[in-house]
Every structure is written in structure tokens, then in C-alpha cells.
Amino acid sequence: xxxxxxxxxxxxxxxLSLYYNEPIEIVGGKGNRVVDASGKSYLDFxxxxxxxxxxxxxxxxxxxxxxxxxxxxxxTSTVYLLRGQVELAEKIARLSGIENAKVFFTNSGTxxxxxxxxxxxxxxxxxxxxxxxxxxxxxxxxxISVTSNRSWKNSSLSxxxxxxxxxxxxxxxxxxxxxxxxxIAACVEDLRHVLATSVGGDVAAxxxxxxxxxxxxxxxxxxxxxxxxxxxDAEGILFISDEVQTGWGRTGSAxxxxxxxxxxxxxxxxxxxxxxxFAVGGVVARGDLMDGLHAVGLATFGGNPISMAAANATLxxxxxxxxxxxxxxxxxxxxxxxxxxxPRLPIVGDIRGKGLMFAVELVDPxxxxxxxxxxxxxxxETKKAGLLAGxxxxxxxxxxxxxxxxxxxDEAAEGLGIIxxxxxxxxxxxxxx
Ligand SMILES: Cc1ncc(COP(=O)(O)O)c(C=O)c1O
Numbered sequence: 525x526x527x528x529x530x531x532x533x534x535x536x537x538x539x540l541s542l543y544y545n546e547p548i549e550i551v552g553g554k555g556n557r558v559v560d561a562s563g564k565s566y567l568d569f570x571x572x573x574x575x576x577x578x579x580x581x582x583x584x585x586x587x588x589x590x591x592x593x594x595x596x597x598x599x600t601s602t603v604y605l606l607r608g609q610v611e612l613a614e615k616i617a618r619l620s621g622i623e624n625a626k627v628f629f630t631n632s633g634t635x636x637x638x639x640x641x642x643x644x645x646x647x648x649x650x651x652x653x654x655x656x657x658x659x660x661x662x663x664x665x666x667x668i669s670v671t672s673n674r675s676w677k678n679s680s681l682s683x684x685x686x687x688x689x690x691x692x693x694x695x696x697x698x699x700x701x702x703x704x705x706x707x708i709a710a711c712v713e714d715l716r717h718v719l720a721t722s723v724g725g726d727v728a729a730x731x732x733x734x735x736x737x738x739x740x741x742x743x744x745x746x747x748x749x750x751x752x753x754x755x756x757d758a759e760g761i762l763f764i765s766d767e768v769q770t771g772w773g774r775t776g777s778a779x780x781x782x783x784x785x786x787x788x789x790x791x792x793x794x795x796x797x798x799x800x801x802f803a804v805g806g807v808v809a810r811g812d813l814m815d816g817l818h819a820v821g822l823a824t825f826g827g828n829p830i831s832m833a834a835a836n837a838t839l840x841x842x843x844x845x846x847x848x849x850x851x852x853x854x855x856x857x858x859x860x861x862x863x864x865x866x867p868r869l870p871i872v873g874d875i876r877g878k879g880l881m882f883a884v885e886l887v888d889p890x891x892x893x894x895x896x897x898x899x900x901x902x903x904x905e906t907k908k909a910g911l912l913a914g915x916x917x918x919x920x921x922x923x924x925x926x927x928x929x930x931x932x933x934d935e936a937a938e939g940l941g942i943i944x945x946x947x948x949x950x951x952x953x954x955x956x957x
Contacts, residue, residue, distance in 0.1 A: 528561075543915070544907055553580025556928050556935055558912070566907075567939050569925040570914040574737070574769050574881075577797030578841050579928040585800050588837035592829050600829065602822045608832025615839055616808050619779060621788045624811035629804060629827030633768035633795030634662030636805040637731065640764045640791045641666050641684065643813050644729035648762065652685045652723050654715075654730040657693050658918055660738030661731060661766055670731050673738060673918060687722045690714045691732070691752070692742045695874075704745035711744070712751050719759070729762040729790075734781030737769035740917025741876055741883035741924050749785035762813070765789040768796050768805070769881070772839070773848025773929060776855045776879025784878065797929075802834035847929035848879075854927075854936040855879035861940040869951045871898055873921075880931060883924045884947070885917065889954060894919035898950060905946040911939055 525533075529547055552559040556579045558568050571577065578585070592598075592608075600606065613627035630636045645651055655661070655670035662671070669682035691711045693699065699707055719727070730752065735743040749763070756763055770781025771794045778784045780792060790813060795805030804827070807814075825831075842848070859877050862884060866872045873887035873894070886898040899921045906913050914924045927939065 543903060545904060548907075555579050555581070556931055564910065566910050566912045567927075567935060567942070568912045569927045569939055569943075570912045571797075571926060571928050572801065573796070573914065574774070574926045575796045576801050577772060577774075577929055578800050578838055578847065579930045582800060582838075582841065584841050585802075585834050585837045588833040589802070589830055592833040595829075598828070598830055599825070601824065602827070606827060606829065606832065608829055608836055609827040612827075612832055612836050612839065615836075616794075616806070620792060620808045621780075621783075622790070622792070622808060622810055625808050626811045626814040627806055627808045628814065628823075629806040629832075630795070630823050631803045631825050632662070632805045633766075633793065634664050634667045634805075635823065635826070636768070636793035636795055636807050637661045637667045637670070637764075637766060638664055639807045640793050640809065641670070641729070641731065643791065643807070643809055643816065644762045644764060645684070647813050647816050648726055648728040648760070650726040650728040651683070652687070652725070652727045654687050654689055654718070654727060654761070656691050656732045656736070657688045658736055658739040658742055659688075659692075659731075659733060659766075660736065661733075675918075675920070676738060685723075687718050689718060689730075689752075691744045691748055692736050692739060694745075695742075704747070708745060708748050708751050711748055712755060715752055715755050719755070727759065727761045729764050730756055731764040731766060733766045733768075734770045734784060735775065735878060735881055737924075738916050740885065740922030741881055742917075743876065743878070744785075746784050747786070749782060749787045753787055762791065763787070763789040764791045764793065767792045767794050769926070772797055772842055773851055774879055774881050774926065776848060776852030779848055781878075798838060799831050799834045800838040802831040804831040804835045842929065845930075850931070851879035851929050854931045854933060855882065857933065857936045858882060858940045858943075861937075861944065865944045865947065869947050871895070871951045871954055872947060880929060881924075881926045883916075883922050884943070885922050886950075887921065894921035896920035898954070899923055901950050901953075902946055905949055906942055909942045909946060911942040913943075 548560040550558045617625035657672045659672045661667045669684045672688050765782035791809035859882050862875045870889035874885040886895045888895045916922050916924045
């Protein structure tokens with residue numbers, strides 16, 4: 525065991541899990557590649573869990589942060605005017621498409637979701653919330669309560685009364701083989717049934733990820749949330765889209781993931797990629813909902829001048845370089861390539877994704893059951909070949925990948941080659957065993 529790993533094990537929580545049999549320390553990065561402490565280089569297809577959204581060592585972001593540092597001001601607090609916050613809020617409000625939108629900045633996705641849930645429960649005078657099965661929304665009590673994945677749920681203590689919906693679980697036997705339209709109809713019926721049987725009085729909101737991140741990039745068919753929204757609107761139930769993983773053009777076909785469903789939600793939460801590694805999260809909400817709270821509030825570090833400099837530079841970069849179109853282009857190359865390879869690889873149970881957010885689900889070919897062991901094997905094989913991937917899914921058998929939106933077509937082809945090759949090697953091992 526390396527010295528650093530031994531020290532990590534001694535002082536860090538044992539539930540803070542590390543990837544790889546021999547965990548790596550990343551000590552450098554440029555473009556879409558990183559280097560570990562041994563000097564080995566990797567094409568980064570996980571980007572610090574979708575957070576290094578435009579890659580490493582980006583001059584525009586570095587210079588913006590350095591300009592702010594040079595003023596001598598790292599923090600002032602929200603009791604003074606913060607130009608960076610106002611500028612970023614104006615951009616996000618405009619991009620959101622939400623009516624009279626207002627923005628509140630936090631330090632993380634968890635805090636962003638807490639804020640959205642507070643706004644919704646306050647506006648609706650209700651503690652009842654709907655969420656999706658297999659979801660992940662963060663690690664505070666409110667965020668855990670709308671999380672639906674036992675591996676990530678440390679407590680059932682809840683400030684909210686939560687009911688979970690079908691909609692991202694087509695793998696269940698009862699839904700398998702259904703057309704999109706039939707599955708959507710079944711899920712809308714489930715929503716109506718939950719509203720008829722499980723709630724008392726008004727429901728505050730539905731919170732949902734357009735593509736479930738931790739859930740293994742499982743997703744509802746396009747159109748489900750529009751169908752849900754008809755039912756929700758009839759009762760005045762608000763809709764919160766958790767865009768922590770799906771925002772800023774990552775899905776290629778839309779700037780925010782929920783737009784793939786033709787829906788403008790009442791609120792969206794964001795974090796991860798917006799600061800390209802600097803800590804920034806937030807909520808963009810209808811102005812009346814944001815302004816509805818009666819008490820004052822603030823987040824001390826939320827929207828601090830450094831993170832705002834980084835986030836403004838990152839968002840400008842995404843827009844100036846039309847990285848949404850790049851995500852569509854490079855993502856299509858990879859997803860099409862994976863779909864082409866899948867039929868000759870019995871270990872592959874499913875390929876799914878949108879833009880630069882794609883996943884490979886691994887199964888035991890003899891039983892069709894999820895295989896976390898093969899997923900672990902894939903992680904080691906791709907590490908050896910110089911590519912960083914992520915793992916997830918309800919059963920730990922999903923390889924999820926989300927490279928920086930700056931990925932070039934050459935890098936997309938290179939990464940696809942490494943992934944397919946790793947799958948072929950593992951498939952051959954399984955078939956011959
Ligand atoms: C969809 C989603 N929402 C919320 C969160 C929580 O964000 P954070 O870890 O910044 O608190 C995450 C983190 O992975 C996420 O994927």
C-alpha cells in the first residue's frame with residue numbers, strides 16, 4: 525500500500541470510497557488529460573465526477589481567477605454588492621427560460637437542492653415531495669430524503685414526507701420491452717395512483733434528475749416529464765429539475781437536460797461543472813418562489829468572488845465555443861461506436877446516454893444479472909490503458925463516463941477505442957472461463 529493511501533485510510537472516513545485496487549493521486553492536468561503521481565497520463569472520461577467541465581489548465585478560467593486574486597479580495601460576503609454574482613445570475617436567469625427568474629448561489633449541489641426544497645415546501649405550505657426511484661440528490665437530511673438508492677442513503681430521518689415514482693426504471697421486469705409511449709403511460713398512471721393513495725392534502729413539488737447520475741445514467745424516455753407536468757400542473761405541484769450533472773449543454777441535444785422533455789421547470793438546481801472545479805452551486809427559480817421566503821438568508825461562501833470569476837469564465841467559454849454542439853458531435857461518435865460494438869459483446873447489458881454523458885452496463889452473460897465484478901475489472905483494464913472512467917448504478921455494474929465538453933473528435937475516437945478494447949478483453953476472459 526502506498527504511504528499516502530495508508531495515511532488516507534488512517535484519517536479519512538472509511539465510507540469515502542476510492543477507485544482502483546491501487547488508488548491514484550492526480551497531480552497535473554492539461555486539456556482533457558491528467559497525470560498521476562507516477563507520471564502516467566490518462567484521457568479523463570470522468571472529469572472529477574463531471575466537474576472539470578471544460579478540462580484542465582484553461583487559460584480563460586485561470587486568468588479570471590488570477591485577476592480576482594490580484595484585487596486582494598477573496599471574500600466580502602453577500603451584505604455587499606458582488607458584481608460577479610449579479611453578472612452570473614443574469615446569464616443563468618436568461619439561459620434558464622424560467623419566467624422572471626432569480627438565482628441564489630450555494631457551495632454545492634446538496635445545498636442547492638436544500639434551497640429548492642425549502643422554496644417549494646414554503647410556497648406550497650406542504651412538507652410532501654415527490655421524487656424518482658433510483659435518484660441521488662446529495663448528502664444532507666433533506667437531500668438524502670429525496671434520494672432513492674440504498675447504497676447512498678445513510679439515514680431514514682427526514683424533514684420531508686417523500687413518495688417515490690417510477691420513470692427511470694425500465695429495467696424492471698414489469699416494464700421491460702414496453703414502447704416509450706406505453707412506459708410513459710404506465711408511469712403517469714403510477715403518478716396519478718400515488719397522488720390518489722399516498723398523499724394527504726397538497727404536494728409541494730416533484731424533484732427529478734433528467735438523467736440520473738449516481739443511478740447510472742438511467743433516464744426517462746424524452747417526453748415523460750412533459751406528461752408528468754400535465755398532472756402536476758392540474759394540482760399546482762411545482763417541478764424542480766436537478767441539473768447538477770445534466771446542465772450547460774452536456775446532453776448535446778439541450779442546454780439543460782430537462783429541455784429534452786420540452787419542459788420548463790419552476791426551478792433548476794446546479795453545481796459541479798459550472799465553476800470548472802471551483803466550488804459553486806445554486807438554484808434558479810421563478811422570481812415569486814425565490815422571493816417568497818419571509819426570513820432573511822445567506823450562504824457565507826456561496827457565490828464568493830473567486831468562484832464567481834471561475835464560473836463566469838467557464839460559462840462564457842461554454843457559450844463562446846458552442847460546447848453543446850461539441851458534446852452532441854463527440855457524444856454521437858462514442859455512443860454510436862459503443863452501440864455498434866455491443867451486439868458482439870454478451871457482457872454488455874445496455875448502452876445508454878445523451879451527448880457526453882454515456883454508460884455501459886455490464887452483466888453476467890450466463891444469467892443476465894448485473895455484474896459489479898466485471899465493472900470493477902473494466903475500471904482496472906481502462907486504467908491500465910490510460911483512461912479514467914466512473915462507476916455507478918443501483919447494482920454497481922454501470923460504467924459511467926462524462927468527459928469534459930471540450931473533448932476533440934480525435935480524443936473521442938481514442939477513448940472509444942480504449943473502451944471497446946477493454947470490453948473485448950473482458951468479454952474474451954468471461955467467454956473462455
Ligand atoms: C444529481 C446530483 N444532485 C446533487 C448532488 C450533490 O452535489 P454535491 O456533491 O455538490 O453536494 C450530486 C452529486 O453527485 C448529483 O449528482
